[in-house]
Amino acid sequence: xxxxxxxxxxxxxxxxxxxxxxxxxxxxxxxxxxxxxxxxxxxxxxxxxxxxxxxxxxxxxxxxxxxxxxxxxxxxxxxxxxxxxxxxxxxxxxxxxxxxxxxxxxxxxxxxxxxxxxxxxxxxxxxxxxxxxxxxxxxxxxxxxxxxxxxxxxxxxxxxxxxxxxxxxxxxxxxxxxxxxxxxxxxxxxxxxxxxxxxxxxxxxxxxxxxxxxxxxxxxxxxxxxxxxxxxxxxxxxxxxxxxxxxxxxxxxxxxxxxxxxxxxxxxxxxxxxxxxxxxxxxxxxxxxxxxxxxxxxxxxxxxxxxxxxxxxxxxxxxxxxxxxxxxxxxxxxx
Numbered sequence: 141x142x143x144x145x146x147x148x149x150x151x152x153x154x155x156x157x158x159x160x161x162x163x164x165x166x167x168x169x170x171x172x173x174x175x176x177x178x179x180x181x182x183x184x185x186x187x188x189x190x191x192x193x194x195x196x197x198x199x200x201x202x203x204x205x206x207x208x209x210x211x212x213x214x215x216x217x218x219x220x221x222x223x224x225x226x227x228x229x230x231x232x233x234x235x236x237x238x239x240x241x242x243x244x245x246x247x248x249x250x251x252x253x254x255x256x257x258x259x260x261x262x263x264x265x266x267x268x269x270x271x272x273x274x275x276x277x278x279x280x281x282x283x284x285x286x287x288x289x290x291x292x293x294x295x296x297x298x299x300x301x302x303x304x305x306x307x308x309x310x311x312x313x314x315x316x317x318x319x320x321x322x323x324x325x326x327x328x329x330x331x332x333x334x335x336x337x338x339x340x341x342x343x344x345x346x347x348x349x350x351x352x353x354x355x356x357x358x359x360x361x362x363x364x365x366x367x368x369x370x371x372x373x374x375x376x377x378x379x380x381x382x383x384x385x386x387x388x389x390x391x392x393x394x395x396x397x398x399x400x401x402x403x404x405x406x407x408x409x410x411x412x413x414x415x416x417x418x419x420x421x422x423x424x425x426x427x428x429x430x431x432x433x434x435x436x437x438x439x440x441x442x443x444x445x446x447x448x449x450x451x452x453x454x455x456x457x458x459x460x461x462x463x464x465x466x467x468x469x470x471x472x473x474x475x
Contacts, residue, residue: 163380
């Protein structure tokens with residue numbers, strides 16, 4: 141996989157925009173500056189837009205309310221959460237009315253209930269499954285109940301395995317960090333419903349009816365890996381977790397098809413780096429590689445320089461992406 145060209149805006153090339161939220165549309169309580177205008181422009185161009193998030197804590201209604209407050213009009217049907225994907229996994233396996241221990245917040249409890257299951261907070265012999273999602277108020281009692289139920293044989297599902305989430309203070313522990321508590325104590329690894337795994341991707345496809353969606357996210361290990369795994373186009377935005385240093389070192393299954401500063405990139409064409417022997421050219425930048433050396437030269441949009449650098453390194457696995465020449469090239473580009 142390498143970064144590719146698009147001669148038209150991505151909203152014209154793909155039939156739905158499946159947008160991650162944290163780090164893409166908003167960070168904490170605030171919108172990513174370019175996001176409201178970019179989403180409005182995509183919708184005005186006729187693109188279908190859905191918000192697909194690994195965050196299982198809030199309900200679709202609360203998320204839609206938050207989006208609307210930030211200048212991105214939305215209704216609950218526009219929001220697809222990992223809580224819904226996790227609840228569907230359990231509902232497909234057990235009869236309606238079955239008891240499910242919910243280690244998480246109201247968004248997860250409501251998703252379980254909407255699937256015809258009974259959310260509980262104390263596990264006993266009738267508990268068929270444990271479902272875990274992110275909660276800022278997670279407590280020891282629920283973690284204990286979850287570990288005990290899993291150890292007794294309850295089906296274990298996690299809404300997602302993100303280890304961190306962006307916030308106004310920086311990256312903070314997310315659901316994947318707390319999943320390790322129950323997995324370690326209970327001795328069982330969970331089935332993951334969220335990105336990069338299939339259940340949440342399928343929920344987004346079902347909701348939008350998309351046949352060729354664009355997956356937009358800020359994480360390589362969830363958003364982009366999910367897109368690559370399921371054969372969809374991925375657009376990485378640099379407004380959240382992933383950094384240019386992460387990107388140049390990305391393994392093949394975590395490499396995006398497109399790269400942008402932020403969501404405005406879905407409304408634009410994308411230049412494609414061209415490989416010319418030992419030289420990779422994009423816009424006004426050229427990267428020359430050979431015998432372990434990496435040389436970057438040029439002017440213009442720094443993102444074009446990063447595109448050229450990524451494709452050059454990805455085409456030559458003999459180059460260590462953490463080596464001094466690569467770090468020097470990133471510093472030349474301002475990172």
